[in-house]
Amino acid sequence: MSYQLTIEPLGQTVDIAEGQSILDAALRAGIYLPHACGHGLCATCKVQVLDGEVEHGEASSFALMDFEREEGKCLACCASAQGDVVIEAEIEEDPDAENLPVRDYPASVSRIERLTPTIKAVWLRLDAPEGMCFQAGQYVNLALPEGIGSRAFSIASAPQAGGEIELNIRIVPGGRGTGYVHERLAVGDRLSVSGPYGRFFVKKSADLPVIFMAGGSGLSSPRAMILDLLAEGFAKPITLVYGQRNREELYYHDEFLALEQRHANFRYVPALSHEPEGSDWRGFRGFVHEAARECFGNDFRGHKAYLCGPPLMIDSCIDTLMQGRLFERDIYTEKFISAADAQQVRSPLFKAI
Amino acid sequence: MDMKSANRKLSLKDKYRLFTRDLGWEPSYRTREEIFPYVQYEGIKVHDWDKWEDPFRLTMDAYWKYQAEKERKFYAIIDAHAQNNGHLHITDARYLSALKIFLQAISPGEFCAHKGFARVGREFPGVGTQVACQMQAIDEIRHAQTQIHALSNYNRFYNGFHAFAEQRDRIWYTSVARSFFDDAMSAGPFEFMIAIGFSFEYVLTNLLFVPFMSGAAYNGDMATVTFGFSAQSDEARHMTLGLECIKFMLEQDPDNLPIVQRWIDKWFWRGFRVLGLVSTMMDYMLPKRVMSWREAWNIYGVENGGALFKDLARYGIRPPKGWNDAEEAVDHMSHQLMLGLYQWSFGTAFHAWIPSDEDMDWLAKKYPETFDRYYRPRWMHIRKLAAAGTPFKNYGLAKLCQCCQLPVVFTEPGDPTLSCHRERVHQGEKYHFCSDHCQALFENEPEKYVQAWLPMPQLFQDLQGDLTAWMDWVFLRDGEDNGDYADSLDRRNFEAWRAMATSNQ
Numbered sequence: 016m017s018y019q020l021t022i023e024p025l026g027q028t029v030d031i032a033e034g035q036s037i038l039d040a041a042l043r044a045g046i047y048l049p050h051a052c053g054h055g056l057c058a059t060c061k062v063q064v065l066d067g068e069v070e071h072g073e074a075s076s077f078a079l080m081d082f083e084r085e086e087g088k089c090l091a092c093c094a095s096a097q098g099d100v101v102i103e104a105e106i107e108e109d110p111d112a113e114n115l116p117v118r119d120y121p122a123s124v125s126r127i128e129r130l131t132p133t134i135k136a137v138w139l140r141l142d143a144p145e146g147m148c149f150q151a152g153q154y155v156n157l158a159l160p161e162g163i164g165s166r167a168f169s170i171a172s173a174p175q176a177g178g179e180i181e182l183n184i185r186i187v188p189g190g191r192g193t194g195y196v197h198e199r200l201a202v203g204d205r206l207s208v209s210g211p212y213g214r215f216f217v218k219k220s221a222d223l224p225v226i227f228m229a230g231g232s233g234l235s236s237p238r239a240m241i242l243d244l245l246a247e248g249f250a251k252p253i254t255l256v257y258g259q260r261n262r263e264e265l266y267y268h269d270e271f272l273a274l275e276q277r278h279a280n281f282r283y284v285p286a287l288s289h290e291p292e293g294s295d296w297r298g299f300r301g302f303v304h305e306a307a308r309e310c311f312g313n314d315f316r317g318h319k320a321y322l323c324g325p326p327l328m329i330d331s332c333i334d335t336l337m338q339g340r341l342f343e344r345d346i347y348t349e350k351f352i353s354a355a356d357a358q359q360v361r362s363p364l365f366k367a368i
Numbered sequence: 369m370d371m372k373s374a375n376r377k378l379s380l381k382d383k384y385r386l387f388t389r390d391l392g393w394e395p396s397y398r399t400r401e402e403i404f405p406y407v408q409y410e411g412i413k414v415h416d417w418d419k420w421e422d423p424f425r426l427t428m429d430a431y432w433k434y435q436a437e438k439e440r441k442f443y444a445i446i447d448a449h450a451q452n453n454g455h456l457h458i459t460d461a462r463y464l465s466a467l468k469i470f471l472q473a474i475s476p477g478e479f480c481a482h483k484g485f486a487r488v489g490r491e492f493p494g495v496g497t498q499v500a501c502q503m504q505a506i507d508e509i510r511h512a513q514t515q516i517h518a519l520s521n522y523n524r525f526y527n528g529f530h531a532f533a534e535q536r537d538r539i540w541y542t543s544v545a546r547s548f549f550d551d552a553m554s555a556g557p558f559e560f561m562i563a564i565g566f567s568f569e570y571v572l573t574n575l576l577f578v579p580f581m582s583g584a585a586y587n588g589d590m591a592t593v594t595f596g597f598s599a600q601s602d603e604a605r606h607m608t609l610g611l612e613c614i615k616f617m618l619e620q621d622p623d624n625l626p627i628v629q630r631w632i633d634k635w636f637w638r639g640f641r642v643l644g645l646v647s648t649m650m651d652y653m654l655p656k657r658v659m660s661w662r663e664a665w666n667i668y669g670v671e672n673g674g675a676l677f678k679d680l681a682r683y684g685i686r687p688p689k690g691w692n693d694a695e696e697a698v699d700h701m702s703h704q705l706m707l708g709l710y711q712w713s714f715g716t717a718f719h720a721w722i723p724s725d726e727d728m729d730w731l732a733k734k735y736p737e738t739f740d741r742y743y744r745p746r747w748m749h750i751r752k753l754a755a756a757g758t759p760f761k762n763y764g765l766a767k768l769c770q771c772c773q774l775p776v777v778f779t780e781p782g783d784p785t786l787s788c789h790r791e792r793v794h795q796g797e798k799y800h801f802c803s804d805h806c807q808a809l810f811e812n813e814p815e816k817y818v819q820a821w822l823p824m825p826q827l828f829q830d831l832q833g834d835l836t837a838w839m840d841w842v843f844l845r846d847g848e849d850n851g852d853y854a855d856s857l858d859r860r861n862f863e864a865w866r867a868m869a870t871s872n873q
Contacts, residue, residue, distance in 0.1 A: 024378065108381075337682045342619045344421075362676035364611055 018096045022046055023065060023103040031096045037062070037069070038091040045116035047214065048104050053092050055079070060091040067100035110220040115148050115211055124204045125179060130266035134185045134232055135197055136171070139208060146177030147210060151243035152217065152236040152321070152349075155210030157182070159195055166192040167212070169323075169349065171235035173242035180208070183266075185232035215321070215349040217244060223319050223345075224251045226311075228332045230258040230303050230324030236349055237323050238267065245278055254282045256310065258303035258328070260289040262296055284310050303328055304335040315341035322348040333368050343368050387427040392495035404493045410556040413621035417494035420616050426605070431503055435510065442514055442598045449591040450521050456869050457588040459655040461526070461862035462853055466649040467519055467592065468528040468718035470580065473545040473645060475515040476536040480549035481564050482508035488557040500609045504565075507602040514598055518591040525865075526858050528717045531843030535717055538842045540766070540823040541645065541709070543773045547820060548642050552635075554816070558617060559631050565610030567635035570676070573603055574668040575643055579650045582658040618683040625684050630812070636688035637805045640697075641772035647702035648709060651731060652723060660734035665698045690805040693781045699735055700784055703743040708777040710750065710852075711762035715835075717844050719853035722751050742784050759852065763835075765824045770799040770817055771806035778802050794818065 020031040029044035050060035058078040064087040072093035126138040156165040172181035186197045227237035259265045271283040286299040286306035299306040489501030523529035552563035581596030617624045647661040677687045710720040731739045766775030780786040790801040801807040810817045
């Protein structure tokens with residue numbers, strides 16, 4: 016049984032299945048609705064129901080108050096349609112969003128490589144001959160067998176090679192999903208991925224110099240974005256400040272050195288925070304934010320910055336960027352919100368960072 | 369796949385742009401400096417007004433719709449409250465003291481906020497800012513009106529409500545709130561936004577409204593609860609305006625940082641002193657208490673304020689200068705002020721009283737480090753005097769702080785047994801202060817604070833110290849509005865009427 020979902024102010028109508036969330040139906044039709052936690056806690060996806068009946072599902076009574084339910088509000092990530100439904104969402108038109116439809120892609124594992132002691136690269140060849148259309152920086156959900164469920168991974172390869180996508184996966188101690196990928200997954204295995212998801216992509220229309228700050232296993236999105244920009248002939252300066260603990264963990268180092276040789280507008284700044292004293296490392300020693308501050312002389316004005324990495328790194332980088340006078344509207348981070356985050360006392364000063 | 373539909377609605381963003389930004393005219397025959405003369409002199413540098421974000425894209429037509437609905441709900445409940453003798457459903461008549469202070473000191477502040485926002489809405493050049501200030505100006509006058517209407521029901525039955533407007537201007541303790549708002553309204557537009565939009569609406573509003581409204585709910589006062597809900601539903605918008613203003617200033621130019629920091633220091637401390645009155649309501653005046661002042665501070669000051677200053681640190685802002693002294697004072701201020709209000713209760717248009725044993729046990733539990741050690745002994749002494757027929761009345765007039773205008777009743781940081789008093793001679797005149805922070809504020813703007821109208825010196829200057837003449841002048845009816853709750857008319861009436869309402873005698 017399927018119903019019709021109309022999304023205002025766009026006036027677009029899409030199919031929605033019984034039990035399917037409004038958010039899922041919209042995303043799969045390529046219509047982006049703001050969302051974050053995906054399970055009814057953060058209220059980012061609150062929309063107005065103009066017509067029709069919805070079931071509120073798992074929406075938290077704190078994220079969606081009783082009076083809001085009476086006013087016809089619902090959380091798109093949990094609400095399902097009970098018939099034909101019309102909703103109104105506060106949709107910001109982002110000139111850089113391509114609003115690509117989300118699809119399921121059956122795929123085979125075509126290659127697996129060990130990048131560092133803790134990170135493996137996995138290549139998936141998609142059955143669909145045209146491959147997946149995605150924007151560099153977006154992520155996919157990888158469905159894993161044996162009831163593990165699905166896990167989100169950023170795509171590490173450029174969209175120009177859409178038939179085969181590369182994922183860089185760090186093993187999480189005790190994690191079932193990453194444990195499976197590291198210990199059991201083999202070339203030739205069949206898997207299904209869905210995507211593309213996420214709003215983390217380069218604001219190309221701004222046409223400003225870009226800074227990427229990456230650390231830990233957060234290199235995937237920035238790498239895809241850089242490969243994409245260089246392939247497209249983006250003319251403004253591109254800087255990658257990339258941090259790891261030591262040389263052994265610094266994967267794709269040689270590739271970036273080579274890119275720097277080939278492209279005059281690409282600058283590569285690797286930083287090692289825990290490289291043993293006296294090793295032959297000649298690059299920067301310290302954290303990503305420190306390397307960035309030194310490299311830009313504490314002045315980041317007139318840039319767009321894209322941050323990807325562990326929370327502490329992101330936090331220090333935002334501090335550093337703001338001290339160098341780059342503010343919220345020019346800083347982009349890939350954000351994953353967990354149930355624990357939603358309960359934290361946060362001031363309303365910042366929204367996107 | 370072309371899914372564009374023909375009858376596309378205007379998005380909220382487009383609608384908002386048409387209603388606001390597009391109304392911004394480019395002046396042709398006058399300069400911008402002539403039209404907006406006040407926006408420069410505070411030293412705040414603005415390079416691009418279009419960077420002002422409007423986080424609430426509320427257009428005027430939608431605004432009227434929301435507010436009209438709130439008014440309808442509010443007045444329905446106020447009517448029901450009046451018809452059902454709601455005044456007899458409160459816990460007991462001590463609760464009225466909290467209402468009287470609120471009406472005399474805080475509601476007129478809402479009206480000042482209205483005037484202030486109407487003014488700065490005119491003085492800011494940015495259209496987004498103008499619209500947001502205009503809406504807040506209308507909100508604030510609505511808050512003042514609904515509060516006065518809600519509390520006018522009590523004026524029909526009890527003393528102390530009848531002359532709040534005159535008392536706001538003339539009586540001594542209301543001058544604390546009055547001077548706070550006068551100081552803000554006579555500042556430049558950016559400082560006003562920090563004072564009211566940031567300090568009052570964000571940092572302090574929860575400490576004022578949440579305890580006060582929950583206090584009303586705990587004590588059976590549905591009229592006050594309703595105006596609280598109605599006002600609180602606007603606060604999210606107000607807070608956002610204040611926060612947006614502070615972000616805007618800090619992002620526009622690095623030279624703005626020290627100016628903003630100085631205002632944050634100033635307005636945090638001034639707000640904290642105004643809240644001294646609230647601390648006595650919470651700890652002493654509510655017959656059924658919600659939480660202690662200390663507990664409220666821990667939630668709304670330490671936790672929420674802490675989270676905010678952690679985020680502001682990204683801009684280089686540090687927590688307000690007075691923060692640590694405030695933290696220490698929280699365990700003392702309600703007791704020190706209530707002792708003051710009791711001994712000067714001949715001059716207050718509300719009643720004070722000696723806390724009962726049960727009250728004191730509660731206070732001891734909530735203030736384990738301070739109450740039994742410093743304040744119970746003083747209340748016990750005062751109780752002994754009252755029992756002997758010689759109640760402790762202090763007919764000496766309090767020395768007022770030139771800055772916050774509270775009587776200098778507080779103690780030294782680090783020593784709760786030593787009275788804190790600062791003095792300074794400025795151009796041959798001696799001025800008094802309650803704390804280092806108030807003195808520092810004076811020293812930064814002496815030209816402003818030497819003009820402060822202080823009720824105690826004025827009593828001598830205008831009325832030669834004649835207390836009876838002063839009572840007439842402040843509309844205080846001796847023996848009715850003032851004095852100890854224990855033998856007050858309010859108490860006798862409330863108890864008699866309640867007995868009539870709940871028994872058959």
